[in-house]
Amino acid sequence: MTAFYRQRTDYPPTADPQKIQTADWYNDKIWLETFAKVDAKQQEIPLMVTGMSCAACAWVIERFVQDRAEVQSVHIQLTLGKVTINLLPDSTAAPVIEVLQRLGYTVQPWRVDSRLHQMREDYRRDLRHLGIAFLGMMQVGMFAIALHAGALQGIDADLQQLLRLMSAPLTLFVLAYSGREFFQRAWQHLKYRTLIMDSSVALALILATSASLWATLKGGGETYYDSVTMFVFFLLLARFLEKRLRDRDLIQLVQLADELPEFVAVLRDQQWQRLPRQSVQPGETIRVATGEAIAFDSRVTSGTSIIDEAVFTGESLPRTVQKNDVVFAGTVNEGSSLELTIEHSFSESRLAVLAQDIDRARAEKPAHLQIIDRFAARFISVVLVAAVITFIAWWNIEPERALWASIAVLVVACPCALSLATPAALTAGNAWLGRRGIRVRSETGLLAAAAADHIIFDKTGTLTETQLVISTIRTAQGVDINTAVNTAAALQQFSSHPAARPFHHREHNTAVRNVEIIAAQGVEGWNSERNVKLRLGNLSFCRQIAPGLPDRPDDNHYWIALVEDGRWLAWISLSESLRAGTENFINELKREALGIEILSGDTQPRVENIASDLGLAFTAALKPEEKLTALQDRQQAGATVMAIGDGLNDAPLLRAADVSVAVAGATALAQAQADFVITEENTDQLLMIRKAAHATRRITRQNLLWAAGYNLVGLPLAALGFVPPWAAALGMSASSLLVVLNALRLRRLKD
């Protein structure tokens, strides 16, 4: 977010033409095709819909749009504010757009730039609303203190009236300016006979304000101006913070596509030309230089090289490719330059498909909040009935008290505390994690994390360092270990191959000259002291000059051979090391009596090494699909699963898990999929997540319990007329305030 605003301070000052389109525009096929995908079978129209604030909105949109005959499917991404509708060919989108507009949402074509622009506008608008609500709350609150004190100690009737007359316009302004969105959304949903959280909020606000205005006009009774402004402010604050979390997510996804090269070298008319990525078609030949990312899924036509596929697999070792091998978009060419034939357009590449999958999965998650929203809708109908009954009952007993008693019922039973209970605790918990370097990517992740009782690790990268280390060295008779390592280090100094990195900080044998990297095989050099050729690399490459080289000592490690002409010198093994602190935190987790296991795609012996060190159950050599099945088995057995992974092949696993954590240095796609991202290379942070989750759950429960208890006690008392309106107002404000303050206790949670 911050980087984005720094880079994008300037926008063209011209009015945004996209603001002024009506539904009719969508009849224009030519314009439509500038952003939609139209073919013989379907029209896929991506739309940017502003104003979707909650899961309930997504549900409402889905219901109303899906019912239309021309709509094949609707797909909503709440996080991105994106709605993709899929229409039958030869139908027009205009009626669907009209439905959305009538529901009160602003609809624009989805374009990345316009989304980012809209994000900044939204942010400023929210900030304005929040700021005005805050000022109003403080000022009205100040007047209210004088009024409450006056009620106890005595106050001139004139002065009391003046304070009320001052509070009234301030409150009305706050409602009209900051609270507008509640009323708009409530009204639009009401037209379609649906109740959302905003319906109850709007109703409570209207009733409390009308009663206050009535009292001010008559010069008697109670006013609730302070409660009204305070409620508006706290609700806006909770939504503002929640939205900021979501926006951060969006930027990440947008940036992901940016990591691919904008220009690629293409062979056209017998010449290499640098052309924009978008203009290149499947079937064309492209060249990818050393160190460049590959932009398309393609097949190698000439050259051999090594490809870093960490983005997909999280594997530290690159894959060797040669003619006719397939390479994927988003992977990096680490060896020599390659010529490739493009097989698919970018939108069909493995990278794009995975990114889409992830988008889709993210939109489906926030089920927790949906339940709360539905509950609030039911709650408000109960309260309404209670208020009406109170009114009728009092009308028959003591007509002059009927109005005030029923208003007291409504005000006391305001759903404020209930609607703030969970978001306030989650926001505080997420902020606590944020200050400790953990990125939180889903608002509700903490609730699921608290319930997790089974933990699945993906071994590669999650428990181990991404860097390999030199573990054992077998030297030939009479060869000094240090000399062997120094010679190897001198040969490896110019290579960026991951297998070369462990050598980079070792001392070099200065006698080594003429180092040459031979792609996919190894390194060759010359020892100027002994006047002999040196080779470092795989078995067959080294045997060419040293036939006496024995076989690899074992298959559990990654071995490289070092030989000189006619004589073998050493076998050096590289292995993965445990991340710092891994043992500690595994023991800690075991103490919490959680089921912990490792599911890995690595070979049996390599996984076994790590698992036995930590004393964990493990399954090795699993394909991504098999990992997923294993996870679903655990879920079916009743476990709430937390998955920790880093590679793109973990993305399905992370998605299906109840709660997911990606580790620092994880691929962007895995991160986009996770609920939490641990940003430091310190897995201790997992414990912090557990801790924050438990604390948040505790606070949420306290809040809900308090809100429910307060309503259960307050409602009957108010209905019986025992609660004077000023006490009802105080109760309403105090119950919301207490919920927020209780959530703030999370700030002081110890590490």
Place this chain on the structure above:
Amino acid sequence: MDSLYLLIPIALVFVIIVAALLIWSINRGQYDDLDNDAWRALNDDLTSNSASKADNDRS
């Protein structure tokens, strides 16, 4: 006590002024970057960056 009849409306005037200033500064983009400005004072490298930003704003 009579002064209160003047002071209370004056408080209202102040709120209006502050609200107007707040909206003005938000629209000018002063709150666009809440996380970074606190650090910028400590970061020498960014001085040139913020200068060019100021240029942009003027243009």
